[in-house]
Amino acid sequence: MAPEALATETPLVNQPDGHPDSNASDSTTQSPTFRFTDLPLIVKRGGIRGKTLRESYTESFRVHFPDFKPRGDIDILVFGGSLDVYDGPEDGIYAWVDKEFAQHAGRWGGGELALRAISRSLDRVVEVTGTKPKRGDACPNVFVCPIPNCAYSVRLFPGAFVMQQYCLDFVNSETGEPVNSPFEFELWAVHAPSRMGLIVPKKIVSQEEAYGIRPEDIKPGFESFVLRDGMTCLLKRPGHRDVRFVVPIRVE
Structure with a gap:
């Protein structure tokens, strides 16, 4: 995501609670966590709306x-559903799809029956x-949260509304480009x-590791985490205070 695209999202301002980020263990001299203070608690539903699987795969x-x-x-079904595992060149896609489909063709039946089932x-x-x-994209309910003392930000973006799923990935704070796990960390759901x-x-x-x-x-850039x-x-990094945040709740 180019820097200018960040203006179409919702940048967040970090408030370090007046405490320095240090490795000291004395709880009287530092806050145990850093919070993304400007994340809204409730937002109107936006972002992802229903689209056909064909449209979604083609866009991807x-x-x-x-x-x-x-x-x-x-090609649309097999390749669109396997973008995260295909690592070959563009001119090798047809052969890869043919091989993958041959291995799983039985689930669709054969001939015209299979084609009709795939189209449906x-x-x-x-x-x-x-x-x-x-x-x-001017996508609503996307929030970019700079991580303190770090060149990267947390980005939250909507997933399936009916499943109450929200997604998280990491982006370069300067360019907005998504990156895979850019530093050592653990991500925990605590409530x-x-x-x-x-x-x-x-x-x-x-999602990929799951x-x-x-x-x-x-x-590169494909990794994402599914929240609710x-x-x-809680985002935990060695040598830094934990970052605590609450995922917004979407309503109609």
Whole structure:
């Protein structure tokens, strides 16, 4: 995301509570946590609305492979749903899709039956969690939170509203470009609204790691973490105060 695109989002001002960031353990001389103080508690629903799976997948692969032209719905389904694992060149996509589809073709049946089933699947209207705001988007309810004593920021952006999912990634504070885990840290959910039935505290891993992708195999800028509306989170970094924040709650 280019610096000028940040103006379309909601930049946040950090308030360090009047305490220095130090490694001292004396709780009388420093606050134990740093807070993103300007995050709103409640926001009107915005951002992601329903779109077909075909539209969502097509938008995603055009960001990273703008010259790729799908031969049909099989290419859209297989490649669009596997962007986070494909690491080859653009001219190798067709062969990769053919190999992947051959391994899983049985689930769709065969011939025209398979093509009709795939088309119906792509025509479903869905909310996709994890689709990152694109450069220049005027996307509501996206919040960029500079991390103290760090060249990077936390970015919160909407996921599926019906699932009360909000996403987090890290961006370069100067350029706005998303990056994968840029420093050593742990992300924890320490509290969640009781209606969600979540067990906390709980360490949060990236979507990709949850699906079995090793951190070193995640494509640059793809990593994201799924949170929930109203969840209280803690970002822990060695040698720094913890950063505590509450994910906004969206309402109609």
